[in-house]
Amino acid sequence: MTKKIGIIIGSTRPNRISMSIATWLQTAMDQSDLQIDLIDLADIQLPFLDEVAQPSDGHYELAHTKAWSQLIQSYDGFVLLFPQYNWGYPAPLKNALDYLYTEWRGKPVSLVSYGGHGGFQAALGMQLVVRGLKMQLMSTNLQLTLKKTDLTENEQFIDAQQALAPYQFYAQQLGAEFVHRLAD
């Protein structure tokens, strides 16, 4: 049975590079029996957490929370794709995670961070968060080191395929790990 994986795009900055990485990753992870979707937080447009009750209570009042809950419930596993900002993870991603609680629990998750040094510190902080949410952290997590020479002056890829080629093998491994973990 086909399993659904959501790549959650954790940056909403106007000049973000993450869409190029996400579409590369979606293809590179491809496996039979795996449906891999992009979940773009810039489209979903959650405001800063504005529910009165704690998410762990599971009492959602607002339409945007209920819609987000429904969407996340429909997935079997996740990739969190995020840049490192100031040795930490970006706010829109943490906000989207904090809206829900039981929806995340027990689901496999891989952290794909990127930055000048691969986003090591942001990944470290996010490892704590996914453990706090009782997700299953995958064995395969990617830290993508982006070189200045891979990017234009406007911070976009000159050639995304070429820049990300060193990570192709690991992205394939990640797809395979999802298939293995989610086998019926």
Add this chain to the structure above:
Amino acid sequence: MTKKIGIIIGSTRPNRISMSIATWLQTAMDQSDLQIDLIDLADIQLPFLDEVAQPSDGHYELAHTKAWSQLIQSYDGFVLLFPQYNWGYPAPLKNALDYLYTEWRGKPVSLVSYGGHGGFQAALGMQLVVRGLKMQLMSTNLQLTLKKTDLTENEQFIDAQQALAPYQFYAQQLGAEFVHRLAD
């Protein structure tokens, strides 16, 4: 000369408890020659980071970024006051930090986290971020453990003074450390 300390209130949740903690802290930290202000992110209402250029470039286009930059430049030191959500720091606080860059550099900062276990993991993640921003992490940082019995059903303090009394000494120490670090 009077030094200005800003207590940045990092939660904007409707049901947040942080205003009670902030006003307690403001009084408990009080020292002569120290002006301690509350900086409430719920009032400042920054959207998710929407500048095109990277904040480290220092080219701000938007009025809300310029106003935030002016406000932060006017302070000599900061307390970051924040709850722990899912073993991490809250999104509005990280978002507000990520808007700016040189404005934070070199300024003393104390982390005051709170939660059922004092917010240990959130403080750990935030320690990375303030190092990433090249701030001076204070020696005095508070982890406030809130007991269920200190709170009403609606998650507000029954008696904030009593609940926070165990931390009074440390808050005084924090005020004294700011005076010492900022001495001309």
